[in-house]
Amino acid sequence: MASIAIIGGTGLTSLQGLEIKGREIMQSKYGEPSGPLTRGVLGGKDILFLPRHGYGHTIPPHKINYRANIAVLKDAGAEHIIAVNAVGGIAANMPPGSLVIQDQIIDYTWSRLATYFEEGLDQVVHIDFTQPYCESLRKKLITAASKSHLHVATKAIYAATQGPRLETAAEVDRLERDGCHIVGMTGMPEAALAREKGLCYASISIVANMAAGRGEGEITMEAIEHNLSTGVQNVLTLLETVIPTI
Ligand code: HPA
Numbered sequence: 001m002a003s004i005a006i007i008g009g010t011g012l013t014s015l016q017g018l019e020i021k022g023r024e025i026m027q028s029k030y031g032e033p034s035g036p037l038t039r040g041v042l043g044g045k046d047i048l049f050l051p052r053h054g055y056g057h058t059i060p061p062h063k064i065n066y067r068a069n070i071a072v073l074k075d076a077g078a079e080h081i082i083a084v085n086a087v088g089g090i091a092a093n094m095p096p097g098s099l100v101i102q103d104q105i106i107d108y109t110w111s112r113l114a115t116y117f118e119e120g121l122d123q124v125v126h127i128d129f130t131q132p133y134c135e136s137l138r139k140k141l142i143t144a145a146s147k148s149h150l151h152v153a154t155k156a157i158y159a160a161t162q163g164p165r166l167e168t169a170a171e172v173d174r175l176e177r178d179g180c181h182i183v184g185m186t187g188m189p190e191a192a193l194a195r196e197k198g199l200c201y202a203s204i205s206i207v208a209n210m211a212a213g214r215g216e217g218e219i220t221m222e223a224i225e226h227n228l229s230t231g232v233q234n235v236l237t238l239l240e241t242v243i244p245t246i
Contacts, residue, residue, distance in 0.1 A: 169213025
């Protein structure tokens with residue numbers, strides 16, 4: 001059974017290099033996940049793949065059924081999840097095309113179904129989330145990046161915003177004052193749900209654009225897609241290097 005799962009984000013609705021073995025439609029008591037799970041082999045190991053926006057990239061960040069996605073991955077045997085997220089760069093040293101393996105997160109999202117612990121409880125549950133990412137997996141990713149000669153930022157705070165619109169310049173100023181380095185719309189509640197399920201979860205963020213007010217002019221989907229393509233190639237290299245070490 002595959003114990004490693006990859007959750008793809010914008011720019012990663014399929015995994016180039018993945019030797020596909022099958023697709024499995026999974027049901028969850030939390031509703032429909034973003035699509036069937038793809039089973040395949042990457043870096044010599046069995047893995048599971050799920051694109052969080054759907055295979056056709058049609059599900060916006062606030063409509064993703066994060067609970068169903070994490071639940072079906074757990075049910076399919078996942079123990080480790082590597083999430084890939086597209087983000088805007090707030091810090092000047094995280095420009096478009098660069099990769100970030102962030103270590104912290106601040107949640108600015110609202111009205112998302114963000115916990116498994118709300119009904120039929122014997123007792124209220126509060127998970128520890130001091131370190132939101134699995135440090136052993138983060139270390140493996142950082143080592144694999146260095147082995148592959150890929151530059152990655154390894155200390156960064158991810159701001160999770162509601163979307164689907166991009167931020168205003170003033171909102172990004174506030175995120176910067178809060179200490180955030182990158183901003184994306186899908187980091188939460190995914191990371192917290194993985195922790196609630198006891199999974200070892202880490203994320204690779206690909207900087208797609210400078211965040212609002214940090215670059216020149218408007219942020220367009222065309223520019224985002226263009227910048228993501230370089231980052232995605234580097235992520236694929238990183239995945240092929242890290243997977244054999246997990
Ligand atoms: N903000 C939020 N999410 C994003 C951005 C951004 O600038 N770019 C890609 N995802």
